[in-house]
Amino acid sequence: MSRSDLYGMRRCACGNLRRTTRSITQFYDQLLQPSGLRITQFSLLLNISLHGNISVGELGAILLMDQTTVTRNIEILRKQGYINMTKEDDDARKKSISITENGARKLVEAKPLWEQAQSRIEQGLGSERYHDFLKTLKDVAQIVQ
Amino acid sequence: MSRSDLYGMRRCACGNLRRTTRSITQFYDQLLQPSGLRITQFSLLLNISLHGNISVGELGAILLMDQTTVTRNIEILRKQGYINMTKEDDDARKKSISITENGARKLVEAKPLWEQAQSRIEQGLGSERYHDFLKTLKDVAQIVQ
DNA sequence: AAATAACATATGCATATACATATATTATTT
DNA sequence: AAATAATATATGTATATGCATATGTTATTT
Numbered sequence: 419m420s421r422s423d424l425y426g427m428r429r430c431a432c433g434n435l436r437r438t439t440r441s442i443t444q445f446y447d448q449l450l451q452p453s454g455l456r457i458t459q460f461s462l463l464l465n466i467s468l469h470g471n472i473s474v475g476e477l478g479a480i481l482l483m484d485q486t487t488v489t490r491n492i493e494i495l496r497k498q499g500y501i502n503m504t505k506e507d508d509d510a511r512k513k514s515i516s517i518t519e520n521g522a523r524k525l526v527e528a529k530p531l532w533e534q535a536q537s538r539i540e541q542g543l544g545s546e547r548y549h550d551f552l553k554t555l556k557d558v559a560q561i562v563q
Numbered sequence: 564m565s566r567s568d569l570y571g572m573r574r575c576a577c578g579n580l581r582r583t584t585r586s587i588t589q590f591y592d593q594l595l596q597p598s599g600l601r602i603t604q605f606s607l608l609l610n611i612s613l614h615g616n617i618s619v620g621e622l623g624a625i626l627l628m629d630q631t632t633v634t635r636n637i638e639i640l641r642k643q644g645y646i647n648m649t650k651e652d653d654d655a656r657k658k659s660i661s662i663t664e665n666g667a668r669k670l671v672e673a674k675p676l677w678e679q680a681q682s683r684i685e686q687g688l689g690s691e692r693y694h695d696f697l698k699t700l701k702d703v704a705q706i707v708q
Numbered sequence: 709a710a711a712t713a714a715c716a717t718a719t720g721c722a723t724a725t726a727c728a729t730a731t732a733t734t735a736t737t738t
Numbered sequence: 739a740a741a742t743a744a745t746a747t748a749t750g751t752a753t754a755t756g757c758a759t760a761t762g763t764t765a766t767t768t
Contacts, residue, residue: 419671424613427677429697431684432591433606438700439584441627445707446577458724461578468569474747482586484726489748511733511746526564532572539576542706543699551699552574554692555583561687562590603754619717629756634718656716656763713766736743
């Protein structure tokens with residue numbers, strides 16, 4: 419294959435998404451470090467807090483995360499005492515996941531750290547571009563659903 | 564913390580990047596499946612092909628990937644016979660990584676599968692928006708460097 | 709030249725991710 | 739009601755990821 423044939427593949431949507439995501443994840447994880455939360459755990463905890471008594475499958479649908487990954491990731495939060503998991507009354511297959519007081523306190527603790535990282539990105543891009551960026555991320559995900 | 568306080572955190576740059584990246588990665592991996600390559604391996608192989616005799620550290624710098632991750636990911640390609648790794652003559656600390664004929668054939672085989680996934684995204688967004696999106700991804704990565 | 713510093717890569721460990729499949733529970737069919 | 743299908747979650751396995759640190763090699767200092 420000629421060099422120029424390969425060259426065009428550098429525009430790969432997935433490769434570029436993954437590269438930027440690696441970099442930004444390191445950045446957020448570094449700033450969140452004093453809280454002991456990683457950005458993945460922070461996002462999970464946030465969504466559990468926003469949707470009280472949510473199930474594994476529903477969390478996966480919201481986060482576009484495989485159910486098996488949700489199962490494993492919430493187990494880390496449970497061990498730390500940040501969430502509770504109980505069997506649902508009307509459907510014993512389902513777990514009902516909710517945040518604990520410790521989990522809520524941890525979110526409060528992590529919030530200013532998250533804001534530090536977040537404002538760096540938003541100010542770096544500018545509000546309008548940042549807004550467009552979020553919209554495009556959602557649209558890209560939508561295209562493949 | 565009040566509900567509205569939490570609500571604003573849904574705009575998290577990292578959370579949104581990771582969510583979309585999970586989804587797009589599944590999409591590309593699915594279409595690449597007949598080749599046996601995953602998108603991460605495809606991206607690595609592509610960059611090794613584009614930069615002959617590259618080192619672990621240089622690959623990491625290009626892909627914004629930790630050196631230890633590069634070390635492990637290229638080992639998978641080596642086992643498959645897609646790349647060679649030799650000690651550099653002038654600096655025995657460095658590995659010199661290059662693509663094999665089998666690796667080049669595998670890239671040729673994967674290219675139309677990749678194009679199928681890629682065109683879906685580009686056509687879904689439209690050329691101009693896609694171009695802007697790539698630019699913004701690079702800018703976002705740049706902000707935290 | 710020996711000691712030390714700097715650099716490149718590798719290894720131990722923990723988390724993140726998803727596919728294939730198993731298990732348990734509820735819903736539907738016969 | 740028993741059999742079957744559908745659904746929700748869990749487990750086995752493999753890849754992806756990065757931090758802390760170890761190892762081996764080259765460069766610099768004394």
